[in-house]
Amino acid sequence: MKKAVFCGGCFWCTEAVFKRLKGVFSVQSGYTGGFIKNPAYREVCEGRTGHAEGIIIEYDASEVQYQMLLEVFFATHNPTTLNRQGYDVGSQYRSAIFYADEAQKKIAINYIDFLESSKVFENPIVTTIEPLDVFYRAEEEHHDYYDQNTNQSYCQFVILPKIKTLNQRFKSRLKSKE
Numbered sequence: 001m002k003k004a005v006f007c008g009g010c011f012w013c014t015e016a017v018f019k020r021l022k023g024v025f026s027v028q029s030g031y032t033g034g035f036i037k038n039p040a041y042r043e044v045c046e047g048r049t050g051h052a053e054g055i056i057i058e059y060d061a062s063e064v065q066y067q068m069l070l071e072v073f074f075a076t077h078n079p080t081t082l083n084r085q086g087y088d089v090g091s092q093y094r095s096a097i098f099y100a101d102e103a104q105k106k107i108a109i110n111y112i113d114f115l116e117s118s119k120v121f122e123n124p125i126v127t128t129i130e131p132l133d134v135f136y137r138a139e140e141e142h143h144d145y146y147d148q149n150t151n152q153s154y155c156q157f158v159i160l161p162k163i164k165t166l167n168q169r170f171k172s173r174l175k176s177k178e
Contacts, residue, residue, distance in 0.1 A: 059103025
């Protein structure tokens with residue numbers, strides 16, 4: 001199993017998207033990139049820790065490549081807004097890739113260069129690429145949030161459109177529904 005860490009705004013959104021992909025064994029919401037140990041949700045939400053909300057993915061590289069994970073990441077959030085995703089504002093909602101090794105770093109840099117040169121986005125990509133240090137698992141109530149709260153308005157208006165994008169653009173990459 002390999003690991004990938006992405007921060008694309010609210011971790012409820014990114015978790016809901018990535019757990020649906022073939023080859024993804026697990027997705028955990030949490031915090032990374034900050035300066036205090038064992039941060040709590042309230043501290044992170046208040047922007048006092050330097051951490052971003054993110055996910056750590058365990059995946060089988062024989063089923064899904066890191067490049068594909070990047071494609072999904074960039075297709076399901078806005079990488080051009082600094083410290084913001086929709087109404088979620090603050091550095092805790094920044095767009096960031098935390099690489100586990102030099103190969104991931106190189107792939108991420110090359111993919112962003114491709115997106116920029118292809119003018120996929122109207123504005124410049126502000127996603128940072130940073131070395132992974134520590135990933136702190138979020139509190140239990142944040143795991144599987146979308147699947148447990150699908151009728152909540154945030155889930156309907158913010159998360160569901162991301163899942164629809166995933167379903168439309170990456171249909172062949174989705175886990176089969178059992």
